[in-house]
Amino acid sequence: VGETVTLKQRDGEFFNPMLNEQQKLAVKRILSGECRPTPYVLFGPPGTGKTLTVVETILQIHYTLPDSRILVCAPSNAATDLICLRLHQSNLLKQGAMVRVNASFRSEELIDDRVKPYCKDGDDVRKASWFRIIITTCSSAGMFYQTEIRLGHFTHVILDEAGQASEPESLIPIGLISEANGQVVLVGDPKQLGPVIKSKIALTFGLNMSLLERLTSREIYLRDEDAFSACGAYNPLLITKLVKNYRSHSALIALPSKLFYHKELEVCADTSVVTSLLHWKKLPRKGFPLIFHGIRGSETREGRSPSWFNPTEAVQVMRYCCHLAKNENAAVPVTDMGVITPYRKQVEKIRFLLRSVDLADIKVGTVEEFQGQEYMAIILSTVRSHEDMFGDDKHCLGFLCNPKRFNVAITRAKALLIVVGNPHVLVKDPCFCALLEYSLTNRVYVGCDLPSELECLHK
Numbered sequence: 254v255g256e257t258v259t260l261k262q263r264d265g266e267f268f269n270p271m272l273n274e275q276q277k278l279a280v281k282r283i284l285s286g287e288c289r290p291t292p293y294v295l296f297g298p299p300g301t302g303k304t305l306t307v308v309e310t311i312l313q314i315h316y317t318l319p320d321s322r323i324l325v326c327a328p329s330n331a332a333t334d335l336i337c338l339r340l341h342q343s344n345l346l347k348q349g350a351m352v353r354v355n356a357s358f359r360s361e362e363l364i365d366d367r368v369k370p371y372c373k374d375g376d377d378v379r380k381a382s383w384f385r386i387i388i389t390t391c392s393s394a395g396m397f398y399q400t401e402i403r404l405g406h407f408t409h410v411i412l413d414e415a416g417q418a419s420e421p422e423s424l425i426p427i428g429l430i431s432e433a434n435g436q437v438v439l440v441g442d443p444k445q446l447g448p449v450i451k452s453k454i455a456l457t458f459g460l461n462m463s464l465l466e467r468l469t470s471r472e473i474y475l476r477d478e479d480a481f482s483a484c485g486a487y488n489p490l491l492i493t494k495l496v497k498n499y500r501s502h503s504a505l506i507a508l509p510s511k512l513f514y515h516k517e518l519e520v521c522a523d524t525s526v527v528t529s530l531l532h533w534k535k536l537p538r539k540g541f542p543l544i545f546h547g548i549r550g551s552e553t554r555e556g557r558s559p560s561w562f563n564p565t566e567a568v569q570v571m572r573y574c575c576h577l578a579k580n581e582n583a584a585v586p587v588t589d590m591g592v593i594t595p596y597r598k599q600v601e602k603i604r605f606l607l608r609s610v611d612l613a614d615i616k617v618g619t620v621e622e623f624q625g626q627e628y629m630a631i632i633l634s635t636v637r638s639h640e641d642m643f644g645d646d647k648h649c650l651g652f653l654c655n656p657k658r659f660n661v662a663i664t665r666a667k668a669l670l671i672v673v674g675n676p677h678v679l680v681k682d683p684c685f686c687a688l689l690e691y692s693l694t695n696r697v698y699v700g701c702d703l704p705s706e707l708e709c710l711h712k
């Protein structure tokens with residue numbers, strides 16, 4: 254893209270004409286750098302345009318501050334690639350402006366073809382450091398400590414999905430910021446997945462709390478209705494909270510909004526997109542794009558693997574994928590469908606099944622891999638099905654018993670969400686129980702018989 258195009262597209266103040274007022278204000282504040290050296294925080298529920306605001310911010314910094322050097326990071330490769338992809342799609346960066354740095358061991362196959370041209374791996378990290386926009390995961394940012402760039406090289410360090418990074422992980426990129434005039438920006442949602450910490454000792458010492466979460470619980474970041482009533486109750490110099498959801502159909506927003514966000518989420522998505530599957534023939538109730546499909550399958554483990562899978566659910570997921578991909582009047586492109594399941598083994602099994610029906614391009618992954626992503630249709634397979642271990646509910650639900658994981662899983666879909674799972678097990682978890690009740694009262698439950706406590710809701 255040449256300079257002229259760029260300038261023309263900048264006739265307005267913003268590259269992206271869609272930005273709402275809060276998003277614009279956030280970009281302006283970050284650009285002005287008034288809060289330095291205090292980190293600027295951009296937070297809000299899923300689909301409220303945090304990443305979209307990050308992309309605009311990067312472009313603005315790049316073009317208005319010619320001496321800027323931006324380091325953009327996220328904890329996962331998926332979230333990191335997404336920023337690179339969205340910047341690419343903006344069509345506003347000249348060749349050589351941005352680089353995506355990968356760990357040397359990252360497999361090429363898993364990288365989107367549109368992201369590949371921007372990629373350099375660890376062996377090329379010295380060359381990569383010449384770019385003005387560097388995009389990498391938090392941990393891979395560590396490679397820059399081995400190059401000859403000055404500490405303090407970057408004028409801006411922006412962390413997307415900062416709520417998912419452990420504090421030490423966040424500090425890897427932040428350690429490279431200019432102490433003199435650097436601006437750190439933390440973007441994320443403390444109600445979505447936090448850092449995955451396996452060590453009990455680390456847990457005891459609080460490593461499962463992200464820097465974003467710890468900072469935002471400090472006085473200066475707190476909600477203050479009296480002082481900041483005009484700006485959504487937060488100090489606008491330091492923090493912007495986004496609440497307009499541009500991703501999902503209202504039927505998919507209602508429950509997470511109630512469970513996690515004080516009913517603050519506003520439905521603002523493009524109607525033509527989120528209503529596109531309302532007449533799909535498999536919907537139990539036309540006009541309501543949710544299905545809860547109850548299955549009393551069996552959970553299984555293989556060999557010495559600790560990970561669970563559930564063959565009956567896997568087959569049902571495959572059936573739904575086939576129906577969606579081959580739907581006569583409104584087929585969903587395979588690249589716009591996602592299958593989420595908390596267990597790695599189930600991911601493998603479903604991938605295998607989908608390959609056998611020529612649907613290998615449907616993304617299948619764990620909840621962690623889906624954070625930050627959105628798809629037209631999402632199918633969730635919850636796997637756990639062992640009904641008679643109720644003495645120890647936590648044990649029989651394992652991974653599922655986590656409100657943050659639940660929140661991420663059910664907020665990825667724009668136009669259709671299908672949940673496949675065993676109601677007799679899921680009813681023991683407060684979040685899934687709420688989803689079951691919501692599905693029953695809205696008459697979108699299909700499948701097996703229900704546990705007695707829910708039977709009364711089933712008309």
Ligand SMILES: Nc1ncnc2c1ncn2[C@@H]1O[C@H](COP(=O)(O)OP(=O)(O)O)[C@@H](O)[C@H]1O
Nearest residue numbers: 271272273298299300301302303304305499500
């Ligand atoms: N102001 C806006 N107007 C219209 N669509 C928007 C706006 N902000 C975000 N979106 C759209 O909403 C969806 C979710 O945005 P995203 O940046 O991924 O949200 P988040 O990072 O907060 O989860 C994207 O499809 C994005 O294009």
Ligand SMILES: [Mg+2]
Nearest residue numbers: 303304413625
């Ligand atoms: Mg995001």
